[in-house]
Amino acid sequence: MRVALFASCLVDLFRPNAGFATVSLLENAGCIVDVPPEQTCCGQPAYNNGDKDNARDIAKQVINEFSDYEYIIVPSSSCAGMMIKHYPQLFEDNAEWYKKATDFSAHCYDLVTFLHDILKITSVPVTYQGNITYHDSCSSLRETRVKDKTRHLLACNEKINLLELGNPEACCGFGGTFCVKYPEISESMVNDKIADIEATGADTVVSGDMGCLLNIAGRLKRLNKPIKVFHIAEVLAGMTGIAAIGDADDTKKSEPSS
Amino acid sequence: MKSKSHAFKQQAADALVNVSLQKALLNAKDGFIVKRKKAMDELPEFERLRTKAIEIKEHTLSHLDQYLEYFEQQVIKSGGTVHWASTTTQAQQIIVELCKQANARTVTKGKSMVGEEAAINDALEAAGFEAIETDLGEYIIQLANEPPSHIIAPAIHKSKQEIADLFKDHHKKYNFNSKLETIPEIVNEAREVLREKFINADVGITGANFLVAETGSTLIVTNEGNGDLTATLPKTHIVISSIEKVVPTLEDTSVLLRLLARSATGQEITSYTTFFNGPKRNSDIDGPENFHVVLLDNGRSNMLQNENHEMLKCIHCGACLNHCPVYSAIGGHAYGWVYPGPMGSVLTPIMQGLDEAKDLPFASTFCGRCEEVCPLSIPLPKLLRQHRNHIHHDKLNTSRSRLGLALWAFVASRPALYRPLSNSFIRALGWLGKKSGRFSWLPFASAWTQSKDLPAPAAQSFMSAWTQQQAKKKSSENE
């Protein structure tokens, strides 16, 4: 089956490896992956700051670029939530575009949902071994609702020992531009998250949203904590051979990834 | 109380470094969440009740004028009077006038958030009455001269020690001098002081959780029983409430009550649920001689017609505050007015003006937990987003953030421009951060780097690496 990948701006710019890991997971399951070139961002920064006009422009461009695809895969719950739930809302007073947006959103999947519900994968080439903990992004809990699906996928490989957070429903304090508008509040929230992560005893924290990952990694590294941070696609695809998010590049010492 | 919401940013920053506040917040934090969860786990019909409650509220709000009139008729039938206040000033005037008619000196008050909204205490004091809060939490913050920091637990920000110190200062005049160390000691002393006030009060003012149209009753739930004494001992009982609190029938009320107690404190039912039905009848052993209900509008009938109407379903349970990570980090006072947390960030801009409270709608990560726990499923993030839309539309946000947004959007909506720009940006950043894997300082990202490192990007973006890889593949296929 042919699928289109919407990489999301943060994966594109900060963590290409998570993009390639997504491609690898999809190809392993027999998909042919296209990456339409005219993609930038899903428009959340504008939308969440009240700038509906610009959010609409960006949404139109995404919809146009991806309209021919049956399956559009996004390795991020918050971008998937934007495309699935909020694109139609953006066009509530424009019948033509409302229809386009709802048609489009019916074809959008966050990576976990697609792997779990459509590809129904039951084994993953996990090479990662050890104790991980999982941070559920708020959009993965309340928009794409993939909490259990994520657990099922991670359980496909018994080498992974998942240690659950004590307070898995709590936000990490990223919130897009929230974290730079209110850096002190964001810091307090991510501190709570890090205390929770540390209490599990895990050596690695994994999540499905780059925003949360940058936020958590950023604070962990500032505090000189040795805990590693990876995107779930990297863990599932067995592509954790490169430096973890926010860590120095020590690839020369470790096995190169596929 | 005068709004200080315009100073939210500073107040939030101050709250985060306020050691005793942080300690109190930490103590309170999980208690509410754990108790609510337990109560919900024991209520398999929660979703059914929630659906029913939403139906009741939506039905009532769409016939609000009729139910209010019905309520008024029933109050009159039972011997009471209903007063309509469209503004908080009118509510103040009505209540001051009623206290004058009662020749009052001392006025006791049960907890009422609408009373806070209308700043009734200020008005009473300005008119020369002694107004005493009788709910322990409200009493404490009245002594401290502070607004409530939570809609159901107004003094939740205060530590035991702070309360003991307050009592020491303020109870000297009643000859209480013992050192208070335990909570029961604190409660007992408050009781003794308040007992005197209850007996001497000429007017008692309570709020209302619901107004029952079919019976003309007003209803309060408390855990202290103070509301009953406030309402029944004085000669005049005044209920202050707002128009959206009316519910058609007793049966409807019971649905809402079941959700309210569990959502608020995790109790199956609050300790005291009291109905007030007009003045004392001949057969009653106690009760007031005069019964008045003051119904405040304060913009609510406008809300009914506009995009904010869903907020009128709120039953003031406080669950959205308890589950809000921002509220848990900074407490209620930072929000600057009567209502804090998510529901406050929706209501304050409506009642105090968007410009005054423009920072509140942005004090949310849109994590969505408030909507998830709200017993009426009020879409709080959506309502906050609507405020953000207006703030942007009316150009109330800073020119710096508008410019940043405009520049970013200009580039992001033009892939042909975005690609080369982002590529060179990433290449430079990736190269600079290659060695350590992160930045501890960056000139354009100080708001981030003040507390977090910024993970360095790879030197090549995904899109550019992908294009290169595909080109390579193609050329090797062609060879």
Ligand code: SF4
């Ligand atoms: S908005 Fe919902 S959760 Fe918040 S106080 Fe009102 S009813 Fe309770």
